[in-house]
Amino acid sequence: MHWLLLKIQSTEQQADQLSDALMDLGALSVSIEDAHADTLAEQAIFGEPGDPPPGIWQQNIVTAMLASDADVPALLAAVQAELQLDGLKYQLEQIEEQDWVRATQAQFDPIRVTDTLWIVPSWHQAPNADAINIVLDPGLAFGTGSHPTTHLCLSWLAQLPADLVGNANVLDYGCGSGILAIAAKKLGAATATGVDIDPQAVISSRDNATNNQVNAVFYDSADYLHGQFDIVVANILSSALMVLAPVIAQSCKNGGKVALSGILESQQTMLLTHYAEWFEMDAPIQQEGWVLLTGTKKCL
Numbered sequence: 454m455h456w457l458l459l460k461i462q463s464t465e466q467q468a469d470q471l472s473d474a475l476m477d478l479g480a481l482s483v484s485i486e487d488a489h490a491d492t493l494a495e496q497a498i499f500g501e502p503g504d505p506p507p508g509i510w511q512q513n514i515v516t517a518m519l520a521s522d523a524d525v526p527a528l529l530a531a532v533q534a535e536l537q538l539d540g541l542k543y544q545l546e547q548i549e550e551q552d553w554v555r556a557t558q559a560q561f562d563p564i565r566v567t568d569t570l571w572i573v574p575s576w577h578q579a580p581n582a583d584a585i586n587i588v589l590d591p592g593l594a595f596g597t598g599s600h601p602t603t604h605l606c607l608s609w610l611a612q613l614p615a616d617l618v619g620n621a622n623v624l625d626y627g628c629g630s631g632i633l634a635i636a637a638k639k640l641g642a643a644t645a646t647g648v649d650i651d652p653q654a655v656i657s658s659r660d661n662a663t664n665n666q667v668n669a670v671f672y673d674s675a676d677y678l679h680g681q682f683d684i685v686v687a688n689i690l691s692s693a694l695m696v697l698a699p700v701i702a703q704s705c706k707n708g709g710k711v712a713l714s715g716i717l718e719s720q721q722t723m724l725l726t727h728y729a730e731w732f733e734m735d736a737p738i739q740q741e742g743w744v745l746l747t748g749t750k751k752c753l
């Protein structure tokens with residue numbers, strides 16, 4: 454029994470589309486690696502004399518796990534036709550059954566948020582033992598730290614003044630894996646609360662908090678929320694952020710901070726205008742086409 458591991462070189466802009474196309478065409482799983490994180494590994498895979506240096510167009514590696522009988526040439530042709538790409542650079546590897554765990558784990562490296570905040574899969578040594586290390590394995594809920602929307606929230610939390618996050622009551626609205634609530638608590642928050650409409654996310658969040666020896670509470674409905682919070686972080690899609698704006702505003706104390714993520718550049722003006730009803734909004738922070746909007750709750 455074996456699988457095929459297909460690694461395709463991609464620009465950052467095309468990686469998501471490529472990933473979607475591979476899943477549509479029957480890939481068993483797909484992951485996107487930010488090749489900035491490990492340009493040496495990338496060169497080892499794709500580098501050839503005369504190639505442009507990494508970082509110019511070799512931005513991402515999209516890795517797909519395929520069934521052993523997958524028709525790879527047909528799949529590549531279909532991907533190229535769908536995305537109107539020419540000459541994809543790829544590498545194909547056969548993975549034996551006993552290598553499955555290793556192959557999957559090899560796709561997830563520690564993620565540096567700041568020098569002092571890292572997300573570390575449980576099978577890795579922490580690169581900086583003195584840092585705040587959140588132990589998190591990819592699971593059923595969104596939020597490993599690799600996605601720009603999560604990364605933006607984590608960086609923002611990590612860079613808040615210590616006297617602001619310290620002793621704050623933090624709400625993670627749309628907690629997924631619980632990563633933001635766990636980070637907030639590890640950064641010194643007095644309390645961390647998460648809420649998610651997906652019951653599996655709540656289970657994952659509780660498990661992850663336990664694994665990190667963090668005391669945080671997670672609910673599957675906002676109905677359980679009482680009182681107001683000093684900091685509200687919500688990494689949900691912009692359509693949900695639009696609908697939830699009054700609830701998010703109501704959950705935040707006057708003078709409290711909000712961080713909104715999951716927003717594309719093209720959507721930021723709509724969100725900024727809407728949230729300006731309740732918050733003094735800051736300049737947007739951008740990463741890879743995604744935008745983080747932050748603000749301070751007005752005393753209305």
Ligand SMILES: C[S@@+](CC[C@H](N)C(=O)[O-])C[C@H]1O[C@@H](n2cnc3c(N)ncnc32)[C@H](O)[C@@H]1O
Binds near residue numbers: 628629631690
């Ligand atoms: C993009 S994930 C974010 C997970 C994590 N907070 C992070 O930053 O990586 C969005 C999460 O919001 C949840 N969600 C979507 N709509 C929601 C709603 N109306 N109320 C609460 N949670 C919601 C989803 O189930 C999902 O787990």
